[in-house]
Amino acid sequence: MDRVRVATVWLGGCSGCHMSFLDLDEFLIDLAGMVDIVYSPIVDIKEFPENVDVTLVEGAVANEDNLEAIRAVRERTRILISFGDCAVTGNVTAMRNPFGDPASILQQVYVEAATIQGRVPDEEGIVPRLLPSVKPVHEVVPVDVFLPGCPPPAPRIRAALEQLLSTGHVTLEGRDIKFG
């Protein structure tokens, strides 16, 4: 059988889910024997590749870059996993939503709350524009597996990956679906 092509993606999140992924410790060596990591913020590949078997998506869809990325990821991925609470619920990333439109939030954060050189960062092509509201991944594209947690503890990530690699399915239950 061909080696499983795995990707990890980092959208609007704090990277805590990726840190938890690294907490898999020596299982990472076993994993490296079974899969090829074809794209990730922790490897130096710029373009999301075609024909990916499994993609773990950390973070919510918060800006135009995230939106473009998740659409490409969904198109090129067989099994999409919402990886952590930001991807599953919006979580902390979505806590801006009740405060209104992005322009007024940026003004509050970068100008009114600034003690020096208050200015909204708006470099075209460099700073992606915020979406009107932050959304969990499954509100934007279909998601196959939900792996909640902030971050999901390493044993939970391992359980999901082991199930997926051995059976092709993931069924998490009990405390393994706890948010937070």
Add this chain to the structure above:
Amino acid sequence: MAVRTLTIDGKPVSALEEQTVLDAARDAGIEIPTLCHLDGATDVGACRLCLVEVVGTNRLLPACVTRVAEGMQVVTTSERLREYRRMILELLFAERNHVCSVCVANGHCELQDLAIAQGMDHVRFDYLFPKHLVDVSHPRFGVDHNRCVLCTRCVRVCDEIEGAHTWDVAGRGSRATVITDMNVPWGSATSCTSCGKCVQACPTGAIFRRGSTVAEMDRDRTRLDFIVTAREKKQWIG
């Protein structure tokens, strides 16, 4: 006190006529999920988590406010009930801003526990993200309306156990909120005795002790049970 005989999940059960289906089920060791129910306070059937099927009616009935009846056949677990319970929980999560990861009650939350028990790994409805405030005007406690599920446990313990009736509900539908006195900041509510019964009663992180940080807000329900039991048994009289 007349006795009624009924079946719950096929098991023959006898109960006193004034008992509810929830009480009868619990006495028989059958667990029905609840959220707004609180031992010692009046039941109001607000959350609908305890819905059960009763043979002979198409409607689902809340077990906490449905009296037992002779020959009643109750079903507490079915695919239909499981789907409705999960849907109720998803709607509760979608309606306010429940961010477990930064909640004082994370790990000690009845809403979180129910979501786990009902297999809720995500919410299928669009989140509403309403704008709700946090009131920390009280010197000892705070209320975060983002985490309120409108179970009205605080309203009932304050009225029925403490006798102060500081809490109430204002507004309608998804705009409803719990209020203190005539909708004044909690710290200005002159009827509040600062007893903390509402803090013990709240199932989520909505009412908390000030100074609690993420996952620190644990509750001790035995304090409420102690008072309720003592009153029922008149332990403080004579």
